[in-house]
Amino acid sequence: MTGSFGAARAARLGRRGLLLAPLAFPALARAEEAGLQALLRRFAALPQSRASFTEDKAIPELDLPLPSEGTLSWQAPDRLEKRTLSPIQEVLRVAGDRLLYERPDRGIRREFGLEDQPEMRALVEAIRGTLAGDPGALHRYYDIAFDALPEGAWRMVLTPLSTRVRAAVQRILLSGRGPQILAVDTEGNGGVTRMRITPLP
Amino acid sequence: MRGEAAERSVGGARTPLRRAARLLLVLLALAAGGAGLGLTVGLRTDLAEFLPAGRSPASSFLLRELQDGAGTTLLLAGIEGAPPGELARLSREVAAGLRASPRFAFVGDGTTSLSEAEQAFLFRYRYLLSRETRPEVFEPAALRQRLEALLDGLRTAASPLLARYGFADPTGAFLGIARDFLGETQIETRDGAWFATGAGPPRALLVARIAGSFGLDAEAQRAAIAEFRSLFAAANPGPARLLLSGPGVFSSEAADAIRADVELISLASAALLAAFLWWRYRSVLLLGLVAVPLGAGTLAGYAAAALASGGAPHGIAFGFGMTMLGVTVDYPILLVSLRRPEEGLRQTARRIWPTLRLAAASAAIGLAAMLGSGFPGLVQLGVFAGVGLLTAAAVTRWGLPALVPPGMQVAARPLPAPLAASLRALRGRRGLAALALAAAAVGLAAQGGPAWQRDMAALSPVPAAAQALDAELRRQLGAPDVGLLFALGPGSEAEVLEAAERLAASVQPLLEAGALAALDLPSRFLPSPATQAARRTALPAPEAAQAAMQAALAGLPFRPGAFAPFLAALAESRALPPLTAAGLAEGAPTLAARLSPLLSRRDGQVWGVALAQGVTDPAALAALAGRLGDPRILLVDVKAEMAGLLADYGRATLRWALVGGVGVLGLLALGLRGLRPALRVAVPIGGALLVTLAVLTALGQQLTLFHLAALLLLGGLAIDYALFLARSAGQRRGGEDALGAVLTCAVATLLTFGLLAFCQTPVLHGIGLTVAVGVAAAFLLACALLPRPETD
Numbered sequence: 001m002t003g004s005f006g007a008a009r010a011a012r013l014g015r016r017g018l019l020l021a022p023l024a025f026p027a028l029a030r031a032e033e034a035g036l037q038a039l040l041r042r043f044a045a046l047p048q049s050r051a052s053f054t055e056d057k058a059i060p061e062l063d064l065p066l067p068s069e070g071t072l073s074w075q076a077p078d079r080l081e082k083r084t085l086s087p088i089q090e091v092l093r094v095a096g097d098r099l100l101y102e103r104p105d106r107g108i109r110r111e112f113g114l115e116d117q118p119e120m121r122a123l124v125e126a127i128r129g130t131l132a133g134d135p136g137a138l139h140r141y142y143d144i145a146f147d148a149l150p151e152g153a154w155r156m157v158l159t160p161l162s163t164r165v166r167a168a169v170q171r172i173l174l175s176g177r178g179p180q181i182l183a184v185d186t187e188g189n190g191g192v193t194r195m196r197i198t199p200l201p
Numbered sequence: 202m203r204g205e206a207a208e209r210s211v212g213g214a215r216t217p218l219r220r221a222a223r224l225l226l227v228l229l230a231l232a233a234g235g236a237g238l239g240l241t242v243g244l245r246t247d248l249a250e251f252l253p254a255g256r257s258p259a260s261s262f263l264l265r266e267l268q269d270g271a272g273t274t275l276l277l278a279g280i281e282g283a284p285p286g287e288l289a290r291l292s293r294e295v296a297a298g299l300r301a302s303p304r305f306a307f308v309g310d311g312t313t314s315l316s317e318a319e320q321a322f323l324f325r326y327r328y329l330l331s332r333e334t335r336p337e338v339f340e341p342a343a344l345r346q347r348l349e350a351l352l353d354g355l356r357t358a359a360s361p362l363l364a365r366y367g368f369a370d371p372t373g374a375f376l377g378i379a380r381d382f383l384g385e386t387q388i389e390t391r392d393g394a395w396f397a398t399g400a401g402p403p404r405a406l407l408v409a410r411i412a413g414s415f416g417l418d419a420e421a422q423r424a425a426i427a428e429f430r431s432l433f434a435a436a437n438p439g440p441a442r443l444l445l446s447g448p449g450v451f452s453s454e455a456a457d458a459i460r461a462d463v464e465l466i467s468l469a470s471a472a473l474l475a476a477f478l479w480w481r482y483r484s485v486l487l488l489g490l491v492a493v494p495l496g497a498g499t500l501a502g503y504a505a506a507a508l509a510s511g512g513a514p515h516g517i518a519f520g521f522g523m524t525m526l527g528v529t530v531d532y533p534i535l536l537v538s539l540r541r542p543e544e545g546l547r548q549t550a551r552r553i554w555p556t557l558r559l560a561a562a563s564a565a566i567g568l569a570a571m572l573g574s575g576f577p578g579l580v581q582l583g584v585f586a587g588v589g590l591l592t593a594a595a596v597t598r599w600g601l602p603a604l605v606p607p608g609m610q611v612a613a614r615p616l617p618a619p620l621a622a623s624l625r626a627l628r629g630r631r632g633l634a635a636l637a638l639a640a641a642a643v644g645l646a647a648q649g650g651p652a653w654q655r656d657m658a659a660l661s662p663v664p665a666a667a668q669a670l671d672a673e674l675r676r677q678l679g680a681p682d683v684g685l686l687f688a689l690g691p692g693s694e695a696e697v698l699e700a701a702e703r704l705a706a707s708v709q710p711l712l713e714a715g716a717l718a719a720l721d722l723p724s725r726f727l728p729s730p731a732t733q734a735a736r737r738t739a740l741p742a743p744e745a746a747q748a749a750m751q752a753a754l755a756g757l758p759f760r761p762g763a764f765a766p767f768l769a770a771l772a773e774s775r776a777l778p779p780l781t782a783a784g785l786a787e788g789a790p791t792l793a794a795r796l797s798p799l800l801s802r803r804d805g806q807v808w809g810v811a812l813a814q815g816v817t818d819p820a821a822l823a824a825l826a827g828r829l830g831d832p833r834i835l836l837v838d839v840k841a842e843m844a845g846l847l848a849d850y851g852r853a854t855l856r857w858a859l860v861g862g863v864g865v866l867g868l869l870a871l872g873l874r875g876l877r878p879a880l881r882v883a884v885p886i887g888g889a890l891l892v893t894l895a896v897l898t899a900l901g902q903q904l905t906l907f908h909l910a911a912l913l914l915l916g917g918l919a920i921d922y923a924l925f926l927a928r929s930a931g932q933r934r935g936g937e938d939a940l941g942a943v944l945t946c947a948v949a950t951l952l953t954f955g956l957l958a959f960c961q962t963p964v965l966h967g968i969g970l971t972v973a974v975g976v977a978a979a980f981l982l983a984c985a986l987l988p989r990p991e992t993d
Contacts (some may be wrong), residue, residue: 045379059355061368061763066356082358098393101358111311111390119361164317170359189364 022099036146039133039154042179044133047076050200051181058189072197073133081125094124096166122169123186126158130174130181142172153177224489224604231496238503258731260846262688265803266810272798273412274422276308276447277674279397283441288405289392291436298432299409304425306412311390315379315791322788324366324375325383328774331374332381332730334736338372339746339771340927347371352757369766380793382726397677404444406678407720410794411449418588422449428849446671454738462960477952478879481613481945482537486725490601492595498529502589510577518578521910522585524968527954528917529593530562531946532557535925536597537542538613547602554598556633559872561594564917566868567861572827576853582910592915616941624637624940627981629989634982638888641895651894654903665963685816686828688802688835689809690724690725692781697800697809700731700833702812707829711821718815723799726785726792733779746771753797771775847895847906854909856976858916864888865920882927885986886919889979896974907964911954919979926983940984 031077033129049088050073057066070084082092091102099112113123122141129137138144144156158172169188176182176197266272280288280295288309296310328334337343339834351371366375391395395406411425426449431644433443478487502522506514532800533556540549568590571583615621627633643650687704690697699725708720728736741749746768754764782800786793800809813822824838865886870879890912898909922943929939950972957969 026438056563057355058362059360061760062355063758063760066360068406069978073448084358088356090357096392097848103357111393113393117362120358168365188361191364 032146035148035154036144036156039146039148039179040133040135040138042133043131046131046133046179049074049180051197052099052200053082053194053195053197055195058191059195071200073127078128078134080128080131084201092120094120094128095152101125118165119168119188122160122165122172122188123184126172126174127181127184130156135144213906216218221606224493227604227805228489228492228496229498229601231493235496235503238507239260240788242503242507244703259688259835260842262835263809263837263839263842275798276411276426276445276449277441277678278407278409278429278446279404279444279674279677280407280433280438280441281402281444283439285396285403285405286394287439288403288441291433291438291441292394292405292407293392294436295429295432296407298435299407301652302428302432302638304428305409306617306797307410309395309408310406311392311394311480311582315382317788318381319377319791323378323494323792323966324370324486325773326777326788327374327378328740328771329733329736329777329780330378331736333372333374333377334739336741337737339739339741339749340382341749341752344371345757346750347373348757349757352759368763370558371764373769382795384636391960393610395678399677404881406674408678410798416562423453426453426553427452432807444670444674446667446674451671453665462962463965466956466960466965467616467754471788472953473956474949474952477519478945483614486605487533487537488535488817490605491530492606493601494529494532494596495526497596498526498589498593498680499523501592502587505588506581506585510584514581514585515578515901518581518585521582521907524954525568525582525914526591526593526911527914527918527950527972528921529590529597530595530949530953531921532561532593533601534946535921535942536601538945539925539929539938540612542612542989545602546605550598550602555872556924556928557594557598559869560921561606562872563865563868563920563924565590566938567916567920569861569864569912571857572852573805576850579854586913604731611659613938613941613945616944621906624944625937627984630985631731634885634985637982637985639890640886641892645891645895645898648898651702651898652901653848655907660669665961666725674835674894684839685717685813685822686837687811687813688722688837689811690833691806691808692804692833694800694807696732696833697807697863698724698727700831701811702729702732702811703829703831705835707825710824712817712827714817714818714821716816716821717813719813721799721812721814723796725813726796726799727780727782730781736774737777738776741769742775743768743772748952781790830950843965850902851909858909858913862916869924874878881986882920882923885923885979885982888921888982889915889975892978892982893971893975896978897971902967902968905964907967909969912975914954915972915975915979918946918976919983921946921980922983923986926987943980943983947976950976 001019009113016060036199042095049131050071052069052071054069055067055122057068058091064125068084068088069086070082073081073083078094078096080094084090089105091100093100093102094114097114099114099117101110101112102108112120114124125137125141129141138158143161145157147155150167154176156174160169160172169186171187172184173187174181180197180199184197186193186195202591214418215522218235219562231488234897276293280291283291292310296308299308300303318460325329350373351363351367354367355361357363389398397404397406409425409429411422419574426445430443443572450972475488478491479485503514535553536546536550539553540546544552565587566585568583572587573578606800612720616624620974630787689700689704701722705720705722705724708717711717712720723730738745750768779786782796783795798810800807816822821835823838865877866883869882870876873879873882893912893915894904897904902908925939955973957965958973960966960969
């Protein structure tokens with residue numbers, strides 16, 4: 001119940017745009033906020049983690065989804081790496097405000113500012129803010145709806161506050177159990193990318 | 202002394218005071234006249250304008266670029282002295298501040314990117330700007346490949362970007378031009394900052410272009426540099442240092458440093474000179490007297506040069522002219538020192554006038570020869586110094602005696618005994634003089650004659666350390682000083698861009714062969730209207746495009762209608778008017794800032810520049826330019842043109858100095874009534890020049906215009922010494938008074954100009970060294986060539 005309510009509110013806020021965005025934080029129910037804080041504290045206690053992932057991209061202009069898989073690794077305070085192993089090889093590495101993109105098989109290596117890559121920024125700050133256990137970072141970029149589910153499971157709906165980012169990514173759904181993210185769904189430009197994550201020891 | 206005067210005459214006590222007041226008034230009037238002329242007429246200051254208009258189209262083009270080319274607005278910066286992460290943060294913060302400031306047109310660093318508005322603008326013009334716009338690109342087979350590549354790209358992390366652009370631009374025209382325009386720089390990028398590669402402590406690099414009109418708008422440059430520095434200071438640099446270079450920095454900050462250098466030396470030399478004259482004459486008045494002919498000569502020369510050039514004289518002519526007017530400091534010293542005890546100053550002036558007149562006229566003739574050189578700078582210099590010299594001599598003859606209080610006892614004290622004795626011993630040592638001259642001649646010949654400076658940089662008043670920093674930053678930023686470039690134009694914007702495209706096409710084989718690494722062309726950022734029109738006609742009509750797309754899509758997982766934006770863009774592009782430089786400046790200022798140094802408008806004509814980088818085979822480029830025979834494409838070898846220009850200039854100066862030398866000899870022969878006495882006077886003059894050249898060459902100095910100016914000053918001084926010593930040789934006490942007077946003159950000159958030898962600035966150092974060596978040689982030679990005094 002609360003979950004669908006949160007998602008609906010996030011969508012509504014998204015529609016109303018920036019005007020209402022600053023009001024979202026105080027409006028977040030006290031219980032929700034307390035649950036989020038408690039979860040993030042548990043994330044903050046883990047300075048590093050590794051996981052494997054599978055991903056399915058659905059793009060409205062395409063008839064079928066595009067699958068891929070690889071690994072994720074996190075190192076506090078701000079280093080996040082996404083390494084795709086199949087069907088292509090690529091590395092995305094973020095540290096601070098800089099983004100490094102590599103395709104070793106093609107000899108491509110580029111560096112960007114996250115500022116210039118709104119789509120990337122939306123995704124990176126969501127995952128990084130959660131892994132870092134940094135409520136400030138999450139609130140800075142997103143309107144947040146948080147649901148605690150039974151057996152330590154949880155669900156978060158993040159709506160970017162920046163109109164520029166929201167033009168590219170409308171919503172990010174994170175879900176997991178305890179201090180582990182198990183799924184990230186990114187909705188934008190009429191498509192959705194579903195990532196399923198399996199923690200590695 | 203004042204006490205003595207008061208005791209001597211009660212009634213006339215006020216006259217000396219009034220005379221002193223009159224001297225003060227005259228000095229004030231001269232200063233006011235100088236200030237008035239300076240404020241109303243002013244000076245021009247750029248080196249390029251002082252140089253001749255250029256002997257060839259190539260050198261004319263270069264001189265114009267030097268004067269007000271886009272290169273004059275470039276600022277190069279390095280940040281060092283902290284760990285790399287901290288340097289990167291400083292670089293990013295400073296760059297962000299620079300971008301936000303209206304004083305900067307372009308900022309290059311590790312984060313250079315296009316704004317969204319610029320991206321939208323370029324996206325709209327993508328098919329007119331892209332090199333890939335050819336009919337075959339829109340054939341089904343080629344489209345098919347692009348669609349497959351798009352599908353592959355959508356699997357990568359770049360898929361949001363591709364999803365944003367790919368369906369409106371499956372051929373990748375936009376991403377291609379964005380990559381082309383922003384360039385894959387060879388500078389290492391770390392943490393959003395450029396870093397210098399190679400050994401040495403880490404250094405972050407930035408480059409910025411000052412906004413506004415090109416040329417040396419000193420105030421705008423100064424303000425921009427100050428803002429750069431304050432942005433750096435505001436970024437909490439801690440131990441990090443900002444190194445800043447570029448023409449703007451040179452013209453403001455380096456000039457300040459030089460001014461400080463000169464001021465220090467001037468103060469030191471003024472104090473030393475005053476102390477020396479006090480020691481010799483025990484008179485403050487004399488200092489004022491020395492200043493009067495110099496001031497009057499400067500004023501007259503300035504006014505004459507302004508009249509001759511029909512406007513503000515050149516600052517360099519003024520500076521050189523002032524150097525040469527240093528001779529006139531001798532005149533009052535000689536006048537006062539040669540006064541006999543029983544004479545009034547008026548009588549002394551009348552008695553020494555023939556010699557003084559001859560000395561001044563000879564020195565002026567030596568300079569007047571430059572009037573015939575035809576070089577604007579040299580003509581101004583000749584007028585300035587010639588008129589100044591004659592005026593100073595006339596003021597000494599008729600003006601000074603009226604300014605000196607009649608009761609004033611200004612006389613040189615006898616020379617210290619050991620000094621007088623050694624000078625006496627030197628007299629008449631013709632063998633010694635001949636030996637010195639022979640040694641100088643042989644030494645000079647052995648070193649292959651004087652070495653001429655061929656490097657423009659050495660003419661620059663910028664200290665060597667600042668020049669070295671500039672060269673280092675340019676190298677690290679991958680923008681070394683350009684050795685070879687192509688001048689494109691003049692013509693309309695379209696004509697120049699077409700010339701650039703012709704050049705681009707013909708230089709391609711040389712690029713592939715490695716004769717050069719890159720050629721930066723204006724057409725890279727803005728294709729000519731003709732090319733854009735051709736690209737427009739290469740775009741398929743809507744029905745053809747639709748059909749080709751349908752064929753290419755067969756069997757691929759794209760949904761129908763996915764590429765509707767692409768088909769719409771093709772149709773829209775077929776009706777777009779070609780983009781112009783003005784349109785680019787409006788829609789994409791970042792790119793316009795990249796284009797503007799390569800394409801400039803001057804007097805209603807457009808000029809382009811193509812900079813060649815990494816040239817390994819200059820001959821191949823020269824051959825290419827010859828083969829093209831294109832009236833709008835001109836190869837310019839910067840170093841060679843500049844060296845040629847300087848060599849021409851040096852040769853002309855030398856030639857006219859030689860002509861002047863012959864004139865001096867003729868005048869001396871006339872004044873001394875015979876060639877033999879004239880030669881006797883001329884030997885120490887020529888000898889001093891010879892010895893100076895030999896010593897300068899032995900010291901490894903490469904001669905520049907500044908050395909030549911100093912040599913001309915030296916010629917004037919040597920004339921004074923030789924004439925006054927020669928004329929007084931037969932007189933009372935064997936001319937020992939004259940010897941003392943001339944020695945005083947020589948020491949005064951050494952204190953005025955010789956101290957410049959201690960300056961770091963190459964120009965000042967060169968002048969100082971030349972004068973110091975020359976004055977010593979001139980005095981000693983003139984002394985040694987005197988007849989031996991009769992033994993008492």
